[in-house]
Amino acid sequence: MSNKTNHLSRRGFLKAATIGAGAIAAPWVWVPKKAFAVSPAFGKAKHVIVFFAGGGMRTSAVFNGDVAKQYNPYGIHNTKADWGVSSLFSPDPLELMTWGPGDVVPSFPDIANEVAMLGAVDHAPGYMGGGITSHNTTPLRMATGYPGGLNSFLSYVGQWKAATSEKYIPPFVVGNQARTFSMGVGEHALYRAVSLSGPGDFSQLTGDFDADDSGLSWNSELEKALDTSFMNSRPYHVRQKVKGTMQAKDDAMEFLETFLDPALHLTTQPEASLGGITNEQLLEVFPDDHWCQRAAMAVRLLQIGSPIVAVGQGGYDMHSNEEMSLRPKIESMGRAMSGLKFVLQRLEHPEGGTYWDHTMIYACTEFGRDGTYPDTGWNNGGGADHQGSPASRNQSCPVMGGPVTAGGKLIAPTDPMSYAAVDGNAVHSQSLLSTALDVLGIKSDQYLEAPPIHELFEV
């Protein structure tokens, strides 16, 4: 991308941020509740997986496709779901060789009836100006809830997890495109998500953490003796800080053992197994390296105890050539989502039931896309833009998993001809974050202003 565009858009982003902040502050636009009721699914999940598509996915052509051609030129599959499942998803199930006889991973259209769809998710519902479609602020909104947010909601989850569990395993981000989900400052910096660039990162840890392949106990012994001596030689206010540092190092050593588990070396240790599933089997369900392998890593991270994983992918800013480029990415996403259902339903959770029972999964992006012609469904370049009209201000987000009871339903529907939220009832994008916190058992109103989405759990 040209730097010119970047530079301009960043200046624009500041202005957009100001508008966004104004929108939130303006009472006639959206009156945030100071405190709100928890959802019926409060505390029912132990894990959350977030898919984040960087660049602004054209979700009207993917997840909410029963609309005018202008918004979805690809058509839809015939399914039992209330929402339009785009033809971009492959209808073919995936036959498996390394699993049980006859095991197949269903296609995404096959499981659509178990996926609830949020038709209109808007960063500033009710705001009378244009929609917010800045590449600079919207990833922050999806990760922090605010255009200038500093703490990803994953850091809140991390803090909660650290306070409530015996063994703390942090949140994770898999894929640099979701890097904003690992943000955290001040005390939240300590609970930031561990950021992995991809599924191969753990394979490199051996070299990094245990550089001479001799184990760390030798170093730790000396290190601890020096730390203790240093701590004891200092006054109270320094001792407290040093003690915290020493505790963090101890915790890190605990993690290290976990991180060196061969099962996390997804791409290099095919025979390594966790929960009865080998890496080879996992990669058969998640075959490609776009969304799938990252989703497979998310499974492993849940298995080691992480409460939440954000999976990122990019390349969705398709101002041109969308027809050729979008399909393989969406096929991968569909495969990843149906693969998650397949695998999580086969993994026993240590606290009873399966991982599927205890996991909520949703997908989101920066914003939707517009600027397309009614007759073709694309712009002049065969792509779509983001100019703030309803099709770009409203993104559509699928939500699924054990706690979700509104499978197949379309919540906050859009007008098929304009893609505007019907009766103006769009879901605030911040509500996605609130919902994730809520299902994990964290009161979201201590961090965020938009309530959890009750409709996902009230059917």
Place this chain on the structure above:
Amino acid sequence: MKTRIHFVLSLALTLGLLSTTGCESGDPVGDQSLVDGDESSNGVLDPPGETTGGEGMDEPLVPVDLCPEKGCDSVLDETILEQYAMRDVLPVDEAPERLCRRLAVDLWGRIPSWTEVEKHCIGKSPAESVDAFMDAPQYATYAQRRWADEFEYNDSIVWWQYIEDLDKLVGEMYAGTLSYPDFASRALIHPAFISRYDGDALVGAAFRIFMARDALVAERKDLIKLWNIWETQMGYDSDWYLEYGEVVVDLRKCSGTLNKAKCTASLYGGAQVVLPLVDIEDPMSANNVLGLDQLSESDLAVLNAPGELFRSMDVFYEAAVDRVLSRFLGYDSGVLFGVPIQLVPDLRLELIEILHSSGGSLRAVEREVLASRLYIQSGQRPDEVPTTDDAPFNDHEANTMIDRAPWAYGPTKQMRVEAWMNSIQNFAGYGHTEAWVEGYTEVLTPAVSGACDHRYPNMEPGEITEDEMIYHPSNYPLADAAINRPDFMYRDFARNLGGCPNHVQFTRFTGTGVILSLESTRYVNSACFQMSSGGMFPMDHNMFDVSTEGLTQLIVHQFRNALTRDPSETEVSTLMNVMQGCLAESDKCPPDVLGRKVCAALMRTTDFLYY
């Protein structure tokens, strides 16, 4: 008071200490005692004004006229020692090598080598050491990095040449050629500042930087009028193929009665920033938009209103000295001697007086703080001082104990990320760069270390053609010199740990935690076990020499260059045992990696992280 036996020096001991140690440098830490080791003492501090030397004594046990005897190097010391005397606390000088470390990290942004310790600190008075560090060019360079955080440099928002210019002004201020008030005046209307913030956020930033607080809503709404005449328009940097926000003065925005009101602030005495139109015939003409090079001295005098207003307020100077205190002392310097600093006005006023009498030299203020007892005293708690760990943090009685009085000890702070990484590089001789990792060591000399240029955290390239990019000059090590492409490995690593911020997506933080610990372990291991790194071994050291003498030489070298101190006898003996035990397992511990193992262990210690 009878049941509250005080943990103080007796007058005799005080005088004894003074006569034997005074403020001589070179005193080994630990041999001195901050307070009396009376077995019946409980470490409680005396409230100011109360004397504790014994029944009926009116004189403080620590005499207030210590300066002549201790040879005070800072004009603050008289006030400081008076405060100590009121509480019967005697400050003890830090060991010269540890003071050296403190000064190097605070002023140069990295630990010193042992050679530097010997050159600048051993056998020198604290004040001589302070002057040596302040006289080096690194002093201004590191100050520039600190101010980058204040101005929140982000080269995706602000043109890189604007930032470069503002950064130079910071350098001039620390070189002593630009006064702090003049710097503030220029910074407040500098294009790097103006184009960084939108709307009244500009006022908020101005207050945060120069008044140590955010602006109130009323202040934002009113004082933004002092900047309304400025405008940002599209510019193009044809040398480096970059579009940017060019800062101009748009005379039209403040012309006419109504517009003049928009450029007239009323708070704090009021000020008007209005310049006459150049093209009166056509008020809307583009001729009434002036580039920065078109501004005359008289124009600047008018435009300078924000600076004039700020420097007319006392808070402006108080904020400046508070920043210095906070930076170097580390603890909440708003509370000194157990009371808010405003209640110890002498100290603050003295610093402000120094600022004024030195012609606005921030350098002079820093020098006085650095040479003062608050800074140069030992950061160690003597064994005799009882700890208060069993009491909760809000226990009133415990909070009156000397263990909990930060000001009774020299500062101990956690290094910022860049200082920590630079220190490791300085010790291990390791440049954490793409070229190193990829094995292209011939591209970089060992002297070239990883770095991030605090001015340009983002470094976006200019586009010559669709396929051809070029980067503007910077202080990053280069991964591709043909197009100035920076090597970002150091920057990206630092960001994981809270350094090299761009103040939008990546913010500055300093802390500890599991993730930071893991990430820092990765960096330490990269540095210590990279075969091209060799600084952890003494010069001409035979890595296969595992004799007692050889190992001792290795241990002393590493302690001196990593922890800036000699190891104690106990430490040498412990380490020797551990090393020999490790050597016995020859498959896991070959002699040539032993030094690297010690390196990794020392780098990860809190003794290294804190200074």
